Amino acid sequence: DQQVKQNSPSLSVQEGRISILNCDYTNSMFDYFLWYKKYPAEGPTFLISISSIKDKNEDGRFTVFLNKSAKHLSLHIVPSQPGDSAVSVCAASGWAGSARQLTFGSGTQLTVLP
Amino acid sequence: NAGVTQTPKFQVLKTGQSMTLQCAQDMNHNSMYWYRQDPGMGLRLIYYSASEGTTDKGEVPNGYNVSRLNKREFSLRLESAAPSQTSVYFCASSDRDTNTEAFFGQGTRLTVV
Numbered sequence: 030d031q032q033v034k035q036n037s038p039s040l041s042v043q044e045g046r047i048s049i050l051n052c053d054y055t056n057s058m059f060d061y062f063l064w065y066k067k068y069p070a071e072g073p074t075f076l077i078s079i080s081s082i083k084d085k086n087e088d089g090r091f092t093v094f095l096n097k098s099a100k101h102l103s104l105h106i107v108p109s110q111p112g113d114s115a116v117s118v119c120a121a122s123g124w125a126g127s128a129r130q131l132t133f134g135s136g137t138q139l140t141v142l143p
Numbered sequence: 144n145a146g147v148t149q150t151p152k153f154q155v156l157k158t159g160q161s162m163t164l165q166c167a168q169d170m171n172h173n174s175m176y177w178y179r180q181d182p183g184m185g186l187r188l189i190y191y192s193a194s195e196g197t198t199d200k201g202e203v204p205n206g207y208n209v210s211r212l213n214k215r216e217f218s219l220r221l222e223s224a225a226p227s228q229t230s231v232y233f234c235a236s237s238d239r240d241t242n243t244e245a246f247f248g249q250g251t252r253l254t255v256v
Binding site for chain 1: 147173174176178183184185186187188191192193194197199201233235237244245246247248249250252
């Protein structure tokens, strides 16, 4: 059973508008959450993260919100730019044995239209 | 700034052949990971290594072996490749002791025919 779910496989928004990407998780042991961006034929690159002790983290155009009671996080991108077009991947981190492990969602293809 | 380097980038194998995927990181990270990504699915953990000399199974370890050669290098071996192992493989590293993100290599696209 998927522990991290991104239920929207794709999202299209106009340049300059807000992009909202959603992610749900099931495991209460996750204590750190991350968003990655993935372009074709490349490895994921880190965007922004949030600790479970916070409910919001901002970094420039990117803001991540965490609702622990709902086991839900979202990534807001304002304003959206064509360069944001990529697969946005949600990940949740928790300790398993002696190392942290990341559990990934399947990703949402974000397309920002000029 | 090399980060995480994987070789090769592409490989085609016949069923039953063996090969080793190489991964090296230059960030002095303790933890290293091997993932596979299949269409429509998230990255799935194959094996990980919390530190030099230790390795542990992840979610999908069957058909694979790993070696943590030293702190920098973590290799993934397919002893007898099967078509079900056709996938894109990513190596990653992270600092075990802090809540930092994992850094990924460029990936290896493997096709088993």
